Amino acid sequence: MSLTNEIIQQRLIEKFGDQVSNMEAPYGMLTFRVPSDMNLKVMQFLYDDPQLKFQFLTDLQAVHYPQNLGAELAVVYHLHNLTDNIRIRFKIFVPISKPDVFSATALYQSANFMERETFDFYGVNFLGHPNLIRILNVDEMDYFPMRKEFPLEDQSRIDKDDDMFGR
């Protein structure tokens, strides 16, 4: 019997009860939300469970929702069960004033670079990360460019006229 979304959903609710919320399956991919301090517990369970076996972290990134007061930053984890070829996704939300998230590097080595990237662009502070420094942008950069309050255009220029360049 192969693994289905219903089984995963059932196992999660058995284990974590109503801590796991907002269950849905857009385009057939099971998606849910967990409290921000539970991310490691949920991942450890999904990793260790002999039936679930989500042992591959495909992707990890953040989203900024400025209107979502008190929970502006979402960190999204994409997990893959390579045995049954099934993918799930879960999100945690943290306030932008204190964007502390437990690092998944102890569980998934692939989280190392992805957490650095997420820190680089959104300023999510991954607690327990071995080397949380910028990875893609210049080291001198003093802001997090993918946060919505920063315009996409380079602000260091004075010779580009807004009328001419459509800013």
Add this chain to the structure above:
Amino acid sequence: MINMSRPVQYNNTVKFEGIPEGYMGEGFMATNFEKVVGLARKNSIWPLPFATSCCGIEFMATMASHYDLARFGSERVGFSPRQCDLLMVMGTIAKKMGPIVKQVYLQMAEPRWVMAVGACASSGGIFDTYSVLQGIDQVVPVDVYVPGCPPRPEAILDGFMKIQELVHNEGMRRRQSDRYKDLLGSYGIQ
């Protein structure tokens, strides 16, 4: 007589450099040293291609037989900054790449020239964004800008001929002048 179906052609419009002004006699010529040096430098520029994107592809066409950069005395495209005279920056330079462009420039020996090929190297081009350097003139002084996105090989050759003009007419003491030192100083060099 051999019957040729396809007549052999050769270039019979070879252009020769003009002889500089001077005093000439039997077996000797006396002229301005500056002019001789300018003439020699102008026709033996070794370019260093610093190609990061599509403008680099145009440069490859410029180097190849059809457009043939070698006609201008630049047969030898060097890939070591220490041997080259002309830094040709072709393509988008990300902010993280900026210090590398500058280091390559510093490794070149004087006299050195810089050509910014294409919109990105000249001004950041369409990449008006937080990660892209808005023109390489923020890190190194530039002699000639070639517009285009990407510029055609003809445009690159035109820019190259502008560089040749600069090389030809450059005064011997320009690199020792205070003005030149101030220019380098404004980029934090020396």
